[in-house]
Amino acid sequence: MNMDLRKGPWTAEEDTLLNNYITIHGEGRWNSLARCAGLKRTGKSCRLRWLNYLRPNVKRGNITLQEQLLILELHSRYGNRWSKIAQHLPGRTDNEIKNYWRTRVQKQAKQLKCDVNSKQFRDTMRYVWMPRLVERIKAAGGDSTPTAPATYGHHMSSQILDMPRNGEFGLGYSDPGLRPEFSGGPSEGSETQVSPVSDMTDYYDFSGGHCSDSQQNGVISYPEQADTSSGCLEFEGLEQSNGWSLGGGDSLENLLNDEDIWFLKQQFFDDF
């Protein structure tokens, strides 16, 4: 009924109005809040703006390696339940995680010409990207000691990062209500930062590096996966036949170059 409701990008004035009102009166009852604050917006719009942008401690951009790993793991568990995933990433909104997934992860699936929900793609994430993320977090986060990266509580970090040498991989949340504790705001300390456009690439290195500990003998066991028919995926012979290895890199964008895509198709997507 409201004829002059505004849509589209928020102005600085609107942000100020919303911020000031919530500072004084608190959030909630969004429709009446919008009216009382003098905003020509729907309650929904106000709520979204507050939760995704104005709310204190909200983090935007620079999704860390640790956060990437968490997102991948949590998505394998929860699927597209973004708000559920966001609960484990303090300061991150469901919207941002959803955007991250669509722009970064789904892009890789697209390059592989497979469905992002397919078992093949999930396996690629689990057995290739995630172990590589763990390695890179370890490498960037410091050393081989149990010391946690700055952004994680020790409980979480020990679960995520102390990947057993026998190649088992899994975050192993023993507590379903576990929430990793980040030490501070964005861009702090030794937190492993990645640029918004370099998230998940560069984990493949076909130039001839070495296979990681997590993939010794070319076999990765993944005992915690209940939703796949096999908990073990063979990487045997990959290096020999293709010179494939999992060397380091700095960004995921280059993770799947043309050769990588070709190779992965050969290995995992032979229905092409």
Place this chain on the structure above:
DNA sequence: AAACCGCCCAACCGCCACTCC
């Protein structure tokens, strides 16, 4: 220099669940 293209992300939309009267 300008046109084009693809990516990113803020914001909107539709649906569903919950609460209150």
Place this chain on the structure above:
DNA sequence: AGGAGTGGCGGTTGGGCGGTT
């Protein structure tokens, strides 16, 4: 019980921007 109002969630869109031709 049921209808209205509201909140929350996942999917989708479109504008801005940077890179490329």
